[in-house]
Amino acid sequence: xxxxxxxxxxxxxxxxxxxxxxxxxxxxxxxxxxxxxxxxxxxxxxxxxxxxxxxxxxxxxxxxxxxxxxxxxxxxxxxxxxxxxxxxxxxxxxxxxxxxxxxxxxxxxxxxxxxxxxxxxxxxxxxxxxxxxxxxxxxxxxxxxxxxxxxxxxxxxxxxxxxxxxxxxxxxxxxxxxxxxxxxxxxxxxxxxxxxxxxxxxxxxxxxxxxxxxxxxxxxxxxxxxxxxxxxxxxxxxxxxxxxxxxxxxxxxxxxxxxxxxxxxxxxxxxxxx
Amino acid sequence: xxxxxxxxxxxxxxxxxxxxxxxxxxxxxxxxxxxxxxxxxxxxxxxxxxxxxxxxxxxxxxxxxxxxxxxxxxxxxxxxxxxxxxxxxxxxxxxxxxxxxxxxxxxxxxxxxxxxxxxxxxxxxxxxxxxxxxxxxxxxxxxxxxxxxxxxxxxxxxxxxxxxxxxxxxxxxxxxxxxxxxxxxxxxxxxxxxxxxxxxxxxxxxxxxxxxxxxxxxxxxxxxxxxxxxxxxxxxxxxxxxxxxxxxxxxxxxxxxxxxxxxxxxxxxxxxxxxxxxxxxxxxxxxxxxxxxxxxxxxxxxxxxxxxxxxxxxxxxxxxxxxxxxxxxxxxxxxxxxxxxxxxxxxx
Numbered sequence: 001x002x003x004x005x006x007x008x009x010x011x012x013x014x015x016x017x018x019x020x021x022x023x024x025x026x027x028x029x030x031x032x033x034x035x036x037x038x039x040x041x042x043x044x045x046x047x048x049x050x051x052x053x054x055x056x057x058x059x060x061x062x063x064x065x066x067x068x069x070x071x072x073x074x075x076x077x078x079x080x081x082x083x084x085x086x087x088x089x090x091x092x093x094x095x096x097x098x099x100x101x102x103x104x105x106x107x108x109x110x111x112x113x114x115x116x117x118x119x120x121x122x123x124x125x126x127x128x129x130x131x132x133x134x135x136x137x138x139x140x141x142x143x144x145x146x147x148x149x150x151x152x153x154x155x156x157x158x159x160x161x162x163x164x165x166x167x168x169x170x171x172x173x174x175x176x177x178x179x180x181x182x183x184x185x186x187x188x189x190x191x192x193x194x195x196x197x198x199x200x201x202x203x204x205x206x207x208x209x210x211x212x213x214x215x216x217x218x219x220x221x222x223x224x225x226x227x228x229x230x231x232x233x234x235x236x237x238x239x240x241x242x243x244x245x246x247x248x249x250x251x252x253x254x255x256x257x258x259x260x261x262x263x264x265x266x267x268x269x270x271x272x273x274x
Numbered sequence: 275x276x277x278x279x280x281x282x283x284x285x286x287x288x289x290x291x292x293x294x295x296x297x298x299x300x301x302x303x304x305x306x307x308x309x310x311x312x313x314x315x316x317x318x319x320x321x322x323x324x325x326x327x328x329x330x331x332x333x334x335x336x337x338x339x340x341x342x343x344x345x346x347x348x349x350x351x352x353x354x355x356x357x358x359x360x361x362x363x364x365x366x367x368x369x370x371x372x373x374x375x376x377x378x379x380x381x382x383x384x385x386x387x388x389x390x391x392x393x394x395x396x397x398x399x400x401x402x403x404x405x406x407x408x409x410x411x412x413x414x415x416x417x418x419x420x421x422x423x424x425x426x427x428x429x430x431x432x433x434x435x436x437x438x439x440x441x442x443x444x445x446x447x448x449x450x451x452x453x454x455x456x457x458x459x460x461x462x463x464x465x466x467x468x469x470x471x472x473x474x475x476x477x478x479x480x481x482x483x484x485x486x487x488x489x490x491x492x493x494x495x496x497x498x499x500x501x502x503x504x505x506x507x508x509x510x511x512x513x514x515x516x517x518x519x520x521x522x523x524x525x526x527x528x529x530x531x532x533x534x535x536x537x538x539x540x541x542x543x544x545x546x547x548x549x550x551x552x553x554x555x556x557x558x559x560x561x562x563x564x565x566x567x568x569x570x571x572x573x574x575x576x577x578x579x580x581x582x583x584x585x586x587x588x589x590x591x592x593x594x595x596x597x598x599x600x601x602x603x604x605x606x607x608x609x610x611x612x613x614x615x616x617x618x619x620x621x622x
Contacts, residue, residue, distance in 0.1 A: 004387040008343055008526075008540075009351055049346045050530035054554075076554025092351070208557065235553045237526045237540075240384035244523030244545060248559065248569070250577035255383070 007240050010047040010092025015085050016067055022151045024074045025118055026083055027059065031067045032093050038062050039100035040126035041231055041259045045239045046070060047092030051081040055236045055254070057122035058096065061129070071121035071153065097239040098258045101126045101203055101229055106137065110195035113142040114186055114214050116206025120144055120153050122231050123205050127157075131164050141193045143169045145186035145206070149179045167194065187213050190221065197222040204230040215262045228262035232270065279438040279449065279456035280463050281429075286436070287318045289455055290363060293448055294318075297359035297397075300335065302328050312362065323364060324431070326407050327590055331519035332362055332369050333376065336392045339516070340541045343388065343526070347535045354537070357391040361448065365400040367428075368410070368588040371417035372519035373398070374424040378582055379522055388540075397444045399427040402467075404474050409591030411480040411604055417588035419474045420467075432466040480604055484585050487607040488575050496610055498564065504606060505567040507599035512544035514593035514602065520574070520586050523550075545569055571606060 017029035038044075043057040060069035074083045085091065103126065111130055115123050130137055142161065146152045149172050162168050169192045171182035182189055186206070200223055204214050211230045219225055234246035234253040246253035249268045251260075260270060281289065290299060298314055301321040305311035310328040312335065315321060330339075342354040377393060380386035402420035403410070412418030421428055426445035430437040437459060440446050449456065490496055515521040525543035530536035543550065546567070551560040560566050578586030593602035 004385055004390050006353055006355075006387055007384050008388070009353055012350060050528050050533065050536050052528055053526065079554060092346070233553065233557075234559070235551050237524065237543075240386075241382075242380065242384070242386050242522065242524070243526070243540075244543070245525075245550060247523075247545070247573070248551075250572075250580055 008094070008238065010045065010053070010094045013091050013093040015087055015089045015091060017087055018085065021071070021153050025151075025153060026072055026074075028070045028072060028082070028085065029067045030070055030091065030093065035066060036096060038068070038096035040103075040129055041101040041122060042096035042098050043122075043239070043258060044068070044070070044093050044095030045097065045236075046072075046078075046082065047094065048078060048081050048085075049092065052078045053092075053094075053237070054078045054082075055097070055234075055239060057231065057258070059121040059124050061125045064128075071118060073118045094239060097254055099256070101231075101259050103130060103201075105227075106130075106201035107133075108136065108138065110139040110200035111137050111141070112193050112195045112200055112202040112218070113140075113144075114190070114202060114204045114206070114218075115142065115144045116186055116210040117146060117151070118153065119204075119206030119210075121205075123203055124154060124157060126203055127161060127166075131161060131166065134164065139167070139195050139200075140165075141167045141169070141195055143171070143186050143189050143193060145171045145173070145189075145210070148172050148174045149176050149181075169193070185213075186210060187217050190214070190217055198224075201227045202229065204228065208233070215265070219262060225263035225266065226261050229259055230262070230265070231258040232260060232265075233258070277440045277446075278459040278464070279440070280459045281436045281438050281456050283434055283436065285455045289452055290315075290318050290321075292452060293361055297361050299361050299363060300332075301363040312364075315363070321364060323401065324405055327366065327368075327409070327592055327595070329592065329595070330517045331372065331590065331592060332365050332398075333372065333519045335360060335362060335396060336373065336376065336389055337380075337522065337524075337542075340539060341388060343538045343540055345535075345537050355388055355391050357395050359395045360392075361397050361399065363399045365398050366590070367400055367402055367418035367421045367425075368412045368590040369519050370398060370400045370421060370425050370428075371412070371415075371588045372590070375520060375578075375582060375584055375586075375588075376522065397426050397448055399429065399448075400425045401429045401431065402470065402474070404431050404470055406474060406478050407591060408479050409594040409604070410478060410589060411482040411591060412589035413475055413478045414482055415484065415585060415587065415589045419478075420471050430467045430470055432463065432470060435463070437463050437467045480589075480591075482589065482604050482607050483611055484575060484587060484603075484607050487610040488579065488585075490610050491572070491576060500610075500613075501564050501568045501571075504571075504601050505564040507601045508546065508563065508567050509599050510544075510546050510548065510563070510566075511598065512546055513596040513598070514570070515544040515546060516542055517592040517596050519588060519590055519592075520578075545573075567601075571603075574603065575607070 011034045013030045013032040016031045019027040043055045045053050046056045047053045056070045059071040236246045237243035239254045241252040241255035301315045302310050310325045345352045380389035425441040428439040523543045524540045552558045574586030
């Protein structure tokens with residue numbers, strides 16, 4: 001009998017560095033014992049023995065360094081335990097799982113990224129990828145909203161993106177005394193994007209309410225539904241379309257997604273706002 | 275394949291006894307409260323044939339209610355995947371049809387190795403149903419009462435003998451060493467089987483047309499006020515899911531023995547339970563009960579056909595027996611179907 005792959009068995013990985021980014025978000029540098037290839041938008045199942053397993057999207061760019069980077073916001077039981085990890089700790093990892101952001105069709109067109117909070121993490125690889133092939137794309141813009149100025153993630157990346165000619169609009173919900181930039185939610189600043197909406201592709205990630213509002217607004221601004229992409233979150237136990245937890249309206253978020261176009265979200269009535 | 279043989283009933287227990295020497299034998303037996311349960315057979319005469327549907331379905335031998343996946347420790351992880359050879363005797367046609375579909379579900383791009391390693395080591399001997407229960411409705415779904423493919427071995431009860439049909443390589447393996455027990459079938463044996471099939475088909479009390487229900491849902495004739503009433507009657511007990519031969523959801527939990535040592539288990543889970551989709555941070559897509567109720571029916575009536583070309587229901591009738599709210603598949607599908615007919619009648 002042929003050997004069957006062990007899809008539920010995590011492989012060992014080591015935490016090689018932890019960077020505290022904001023009071024509730026940390027960036028974990030993780031070195032898997034068995035390196036793997038991944039694409040922008042894919043996720044891994046992050047395992048902590050005795051605690052559980054959660055899906056976390058990959059925030060690093062494949063090929064840049066050997067380790068992978070996972071940006072984890074402390075929200076629940078497992079992510080709180082993940083936040084207690086220190087350099088040198090062992091974890092389990094499975095993946096990569098899910099589809100990827102489709103960028104082939106965006107070539108030759110304007111590209112708009114809209115991120116909210118920790119939602120910048122799954123877009124980071126994609127933005128790097130688009131910038132790397134900048135000559136293939138027309139205007140590249142990022143609108144990024146955070147709760148307050150101290151919670152803006154990946155500021156170094158944002159500065160380097162700006163230096164490479166990307167138009168970045170930052171906005172915060174609550175400003176502090178040093179903040180001179182925009183305030184308010186991202187939808188209030190969509191008009192600042194100088195992309196030609198009719199012929200642009202958009203990639204959105206953030207809280208589910210934000211995703212829905214942004215998708216609606218930019219489709220009203222003229223962008224085609226099939227050119228608007230986001231990545232959905234869900235409760236997941238397996239990552240491979242078996243456990244049923246992410247199953248909704250005939251689609252598994254883990255294997256049919258997590259990246260979906262606005263058209264698919266509407267067609268399958270996928271629940272991006274609970 | 276599907277080669278036929280004939281086995282005298284008096285030789286059945288000898289055959290099973292010989293097979294039991296090589297692998298563990300599981301069969302339908304009376305449990306407590308006279309339910310039929312599949313368990314390891316100690317005494318072959320205790321096997322109950324021509325019995326009501328077992329509770330739960332034999333899916334538990336391929337996808338157990340609770341299963342240790344692996345052990346983790348400082349030394350790494352050790353897969354605890356079970357692959358014990360098993361012979362399961364006396365399985366109904368509907369359950370075989372369900373397993374054929376489960377093979378496709380747990381297979382595919384990502385193969386569920388826990389299911390598949392059990393499956394590859396399990397041989398099923400099924401028996402065509404001469405006497406359908408009052409809750410059975412496989413007849414409208416092509417999933418019973420007798421099958422023409424999908425089985426390892428199918429027995430047809432012809433009174434004093436069985437017509438034995440071999441449907442797979444696994445099936446052939448458990449016959450070939452005992453070929454002296456079997457005789458070649460005559461035309462009469464096939465004629466008798468045909469009689470048995472017709473007689474069984476005639477005795478189905480339930481004729482449920484899931485296709486009509488599907489069409490009505492797809493054409494928008496079933497609105498949310500209907501599902502609201504169904505949801506109100508759902509106790510969220512999960513009984514239908516646990517007993518359904520085609521419900522596949524599971525949860526994964528860790529059971530630590532010490533901070534560094536423990537096992538990861540998977541256990542059956544239910545999409546009807548409130549917290550099934552709840553995420554960290556209290557984000558809760560299927561918070562409303564109607565969404566959970568609808569999802570169960572839609573998965574079986576709409577999405578299963580889209581994905582596999584078959585309904586996620588084989589008409590075994592177990593949810594009809596189990597559901598305390600009387601919103602089992604047969605009842606709801608016929609309500610959807612008949613509702614329209616009643617309206618048509620009323621309108622003249």
